[in-house]
């Protein structure tokens with residue numbers, strides 16, 4: 627606890643209202659309203675440190691799966707873990723080899739998955755392990771045939787980790803879904819409507835998730851706080 631003239635929260639919106647403003651009526655009301663909103667999907671991210679270098683694999687790559695709309699429907703609407711996936715492959719050592727020991731590489735592989743409100747899966751149990759194996763099968767088949775024997779270090783990050791580590795509501799990786807009715811003025815305001823010295827910044831606020839979005843929201847919130855402070 628500390629006294630302050632102004633506070634800005636960069637935490638998850640729901641976490642801020644539900645867990646940090648527990649004894650406040652505004653916290654209760656905002657929590658109720660946020661429960662009715664639609665939240666962005668989550669991610670399964672497999673991080674790998676492997677032996678060998680791959681100058682032919684670019685820094686960013688997408689390995690498209692066989693389906694497009696059906697896959698998005700499974701993630702956004704149906705809340706099931708599909709048997710297929712489209713993977714984003716991140717390969718930073720092709721740009722900056724100092725990120726791994728000499729002769730080694732780092733990758734992360736990202737698969738969008740439904741958030742835990744839509745698909746309450748046992749991520750800490752078999753589900754995460756099984757998805758990891760399926761992703762390695764796909765990398766083996768399409769990119770690095772002997773990848774398993776090259777792995778020196780690995781870990782995976784699931785919707786449950788987003789919830790646990792970052793207090794992200796439902797394990798969502800991108801906060802409120804950026805649909806029209808949750809965008810611009812209809813997204814969380816940079817200054818709370820009821821508590822006038824409480825501010826928000828980050829993915830849940832205008833203009834939204836993603837690095838350019840959160841930097842934009844930081845600028846907007848900082849400007850608002852300076853304006854209020856100088857009043």
Ligand SMILES: Cc1cc2nc3c(=O)[nH]c(=O)nc-3n(C[C@H](O)[C@H](O)[C@H](O)COP(=O)(O)OP(=O)(O)OC[C@H]3O[C@@H](n4cnc5c(N)ncnc54)[C@H](O)[C@@H]3O)c2cc1C
Pocket residue numbers: 636637638641669671736791792793799800827828829830835836837838840
């Ligand atoms: C794997 C992955 C890849 C991505 N790739 C891209 C990309 O290529 N391009 C792009 O534009 N965007 C990308 N994004 C999205 C982008 O990273 C996020 O939208 C952005 O980082 C969100 O910023 P933020 O400040 O809102 O939240 P965060 O970066 O999550 O920061 C919030 C911080 O608040 C802390 N916190 C929470 N509660 C409390 C509390 N009670 N007390 C103290 N601290 C607390 C959390 O621990 C966290 O450190 C990616 C996201 C992921 C997960």
